[in-house]
Amino acid sequence: MNANRRHIASLAWQAGTIVLLLTVWQWAALTYPAPYLPALENIATGFLRLWHGDLLFSAIVPSMTRLAIGFVIAVVVGSVAGLTLGYLRNLDPWVRPVFEYLRFIPAVAILPAALLLFGPTDTMRIFVIAFGSVFPVLLAATDGARRVEPLLLEVARVERLSIPERLFRVILPASLPSIFAGVRIALSIALVMMVISELIAADNGLGFYILRNQRLFQTANVYAGVLAIGTIGLALTLALLAVEKRVLAWHRGWRGLPGADG
Amino acid sequence: MGAAMSEPILVMNKVGKAYSAAVPILRDVSFSQAPGEFVAVVGPSGCGKTTMLRCIAALMQPDQGEVLHLGQQFGDPPPWLSIVFQDYNRSLFPWLSVRQNVGFGLRKIDRRERDERVEQALSAVNLTHAADLYPWQLSGGMQQRCALARSIVVRPQLLLLDEPFASVDAQTRIDLQDMVMDICKKMSLSTLLVTHDIDEAVFMADKVVVLSTRPAQVVEQIEIDLPHPRDQLTTKESPEFLRLRHRVYTLVRHQAQKSAAAHTEREDQ
Amino acid sequence: MEGARVTFRSDTVDAPAPNILTWLFRRVGSLNELLKISPRLGVLVKGAAGVAGAILIWELIRALRIVDPRDLPAFLAIFRTALQGLWGGELAVAIVATIGSWAPGLFIAAVLGVAAGIALALMPRLEVATRPLLEFLRPIPSVALIPVALLVLGIGLQMQLFMIAFASIWPVLFSTKAGVESVDPRFLETGRVLGLGKAARMARIVLPSTLPFVATGLRTASAIALVLAITVEMLTGRPGIGFYIENVRLNGLITEMWAAILVTGVLGYLVNALFMALERIALPWSPENRER
Ligand SMILES: Nc1ncnc2c1ncn2[C@@H]1O[C@H](COP(=O)(O)OP(=O)(O)OP(=O)(O)O)[C@@H](O)[C@H]1O
Ligand SMILES: [Mg+2]
Numbered sequence: 001m002n003a004n005r006r007h008i009a010s011l012a013w014q015a016g017t018i019v020l021l022l023t024v025w026q027w028a029a030l031t032y033p034a035p036y037l038p039a040l041e042n043i044a045t046g047f048l049r050l051w052h053g054d055l056l057f058s059a060i061v062p063s064m065t066r067l068a069i070g071f072v073i074a075v076v077v078g079s080v081a082g083l084t085l086g087y088l089r090n091l092d093p094w095v096r097p098v099f100e101y102l103r104f105i106p107a108v109a110i111l112p113a114a115l116l117l118f119g120p121t122d123t124m125r126i127f128v129i130a131f132g133s134v135f136p137v138l139l140a141a142t143d144g145a146r147r148v149e150p151l152l153l154e155v156a157r158v159e160r161l162s163i164p165e166r167l168f169r170v171i172l173p174a175s176l177p178s179i180f181a182g183v184r185i186a187l188s189i190a191l192v193m194m195v196i197s198e199l200i201a202a203d204n205g206l207g208f209y210i211l212r213n214q215r216l217f218q219t220a221n222v223y224a225g226v227l228a229i230g231t232i233g234l235a236l237t238l239a240l241l242a243v244e245k246r247v248l249a250w251h252r253g254w255r256g257l258p259g260a261d262g
Numbered sequence: 263m264g265a266a267m268s269e270p271i272l273v274m275n276k277v278g279k280a281y282s283a284a285v286p287i288l289r290d291v292s293f294s295q296a297p298g299e300f301v302a303v304v305g306p307s308g309c310g311k312t313t314m315l316r317c318i319a320a321l322m323q324p325d326q327g328e329v330l331h332l333g334q335q336f337g338d339p340p341p342w343l344s345i346v347f348q349d350y351n352r353s354l355f356p357w358l359s360v361r362q363n364v365g366f367g368l369r370k371i372d373r374r375e376r377d378e379r380v381e382q383a384l385s386a387v388n389l390t391h392a393a394d395l396y397p398w399q400l401s402g403g404m405q406q407r408c409a410l411a412r413s414i415v416v417r418p419q420l421l422l423l424d425e426p427f428a429s430v431d432a433q434t435r436i437d438l439q440d441m442v443m444d445i446c447k448k449m450s451l452s453t454l455l456v457t458h459d460i461d462e463a464v465f466m467a468d469k470v471v472v473l474s475t476r477p478a479q480v481v482e483q484i485e486i487d488l489p490h491p492r493d494q495l496t497t498k499e500s501p502e503f504l505r506l507r508h509r510v511y512t513l514v515r516h517q518a519q520k521s522a523a524a525h526t527e528r529e530d531q
Numbered sequence: 532m533e534g535a536r537v538t539f540r541s542d543t544v545d546a547p548a549p550n551i552l553t554w555l556f557r558r559v560g561s562l563n564e565l566l567k568i569s570p571r572l573g574v575l576v577k578g579a580a581g582v583a584g585a586i587l588i589w590e591l592i593r594a595l596r597i598v599d600p601r602d603l604p605a606f607l608a609i610f611r612t613a614l615q616g617l618w619g620g621e622l623a624v625a626i627v628a629t630i631g632s633w634a635p636g637l638f639i640a641a642v643l644g645v646a647a648g649i650a651l652a653l654m655p656r657l658e659v660a661t662r663p664l665l666e667f668l669r670p671i672p673s674v675a676l677i678p679v680a681l682l683v684l685g686i687g688l689q690m691q692l693f694m695i696a697f698a699s700i701w702p703v704l705f706s707t708k709a710g711v712e713s714v715d716p717r718f719l720e721t722g723r724v725l726g727l728g729k730a731a732r733m734a735r736i737v738l739p740s741t742l743p744f745v746a747t748g749l750r751t752a753s754a755i756a757l758v759l760a761i762t763v764e765m766l767t768g769r770p771g772i773g774f775y776i777e778n779v780r781l782n783g784l785i786t787e788m789w790a791a792i793l794v795t796g797v798l799g800y801l802v803n804a805l806f807m808a809l810e811r812i813a814l815p816w817s818p819e820n821r822e823r
Contacts, residue, residue: 096581098584105796106795108758109795116602199677214681217682222678230670
């Protein structure tokens, strides 16, 4: 009862803030017209226009396609390489310095090089997205594989599983909680790299849409584009969390048990 | 045929093992196990029983001596061997249901037969009702049975059990003992049971191997010629049982005293 | 028989089926045995071998012409160019310029982020009211705001600082908030029992136990700030390493471009190492340092 009332109160507060902010914005837009302060209805129109017709296929679809391909490559490569590295500890000291170096290169810096090697193509953009987001997955997978309960690996040996079988049936599932944590970070980096690659060299996609409208002083559309990217980011994060919730149902139950790890 | 039957399923020949050179764990451990025989190993806590089992399962290689499975040495667990680990709760896959855990080792056979064998194993350990739960939703005794089902579903010939009844209550323990003896007889398994419990060892086994304190050596092997089938009440009340129990108990207590004496000695220095 | 039984340091490495993979890992295993004599030296030798291997792959890609060798200069040439550029060349100037905007931007983010994080953790009302705003702003990739910032602030240091601070404030803010919220209530009770007032509890209990969280947040923020600094330079031509890389590429100075990327990687590594070292020195009791 009490908790319920508090919940309603907080919802009211939140709605209040949103309404207040929007009102202030609209009031300012009307009283002090400036190019960077478009009226809300213009932003809304621009936003809605993005989701159908021409703009859907020239802005959203190309962006999402590149994001999806680059991100999936990063997740697959990062997981496989990371699990292998984590399982075969012997390999680790050989490759660690190289990875440690590669992962701290600010991913944008690689963009001009990718542009040089691949030209202003989708391959270039996908490469940049994958390069930027592969390392969080790789590190998380390595970490997860290194912490697999040794007894489970012995069970796998007694059951005579081959190395690939061990990787897929024991080490992968045991590392999934860790991998998912890395994938969440990777998703946000992939989005950033998608936008950057489109801001610097593209003739379609959301980044390009934003940049062109900025040059044309169509500010409402700039805001609309940013909103669209935010919406996509939020939707993808929520989708990822939903998948994680399903796939890792066992993990939450298991961890919830007191003393289950000891 | 006759010769093959009498070949021991397991021979330990002067097996030695040390994790570090300064602390030997096993020294010259020798005994053998005939096919279908139930052997119980008793020894003081920390003497190296788990280490011995890991050598037998070829999860580890001994430093000296040899472990022979049907006359052969193995670098990896032989296909006919199965083991229930001491930390059984950590050895169950938390992401698999009980049914999936039990079926884990069954590969390369068709689904129908696989499902059938899993069901059989589950009903043998009385877990059919919990088949779709996760192992971490089970009680200790049920987890133990799940681990047991997983190791018998592959139809092994040699089953290693590392203190399987250590952390369950007395009643469950008795039920599990009967169940394991029943399963082993039905499947004509050779079973190697490591335990702390002298009653349990004498009650269940055909032969009891008594280990010394660290470094573990075989102090004595005692044949248990109690008749089968054994019963929790009548067998345990028979004079023969009491006599054997007395004998094993004396040997083990002697080891425990030696261990205590060694401790005080070390502290004196 | 005897020869076939090889003992391994880590017995999880053994495999049942002798395939190529297994063979390879066994080789690595026995090499490991050789290098075990001095573990430190072993790690060093292996790491160096790994780096040498990476360079070798680079040269191999060149030699096999998988990529046009004109786009992929020899590693040695890149290395030499990098050293020349750093030794009083343009590269050094560019790096100094980047650090010149990175550091103040990060500083602003740190101050505002810590203040906001503490405020949000201590004032639940404020947190509830601003939650929609924060949850809305956070998932927007900050680089998408660069065009907006250009519109509002124009090209200049101000805009660059704003972007750096805006992007890197989030990890600081959220980890500070988490830090304050996770202060062990027993510590606060101890403080009350010992007669500390509210302000004293804040300064002597809440703040110190939050610091490790702040440090972690700052380390993440430092990397993000660097990315933003470089991106803004590339997009708007503000002086710095980002502009330098893009500029030499447009002028066809391929070796200079690779050298600059090489150096940027080192810069990224050093920034992270700097914050790790700061954490170790300033917070030796932090859980992250204790683990090691
Ligand atoms: N991986 C290891 N490295 C070093 N020492 C070990 C290792 N595993 C076990 N030991 C040591 O070897 C000794 C024997 O261990 P082991 O687990 O075999 O004993 P145990 O007889 O099974 O004991 P318990 O009855 O408690 O199960 C112990 O003193 C233990 O500390
Ligand atoms: Mg043991």
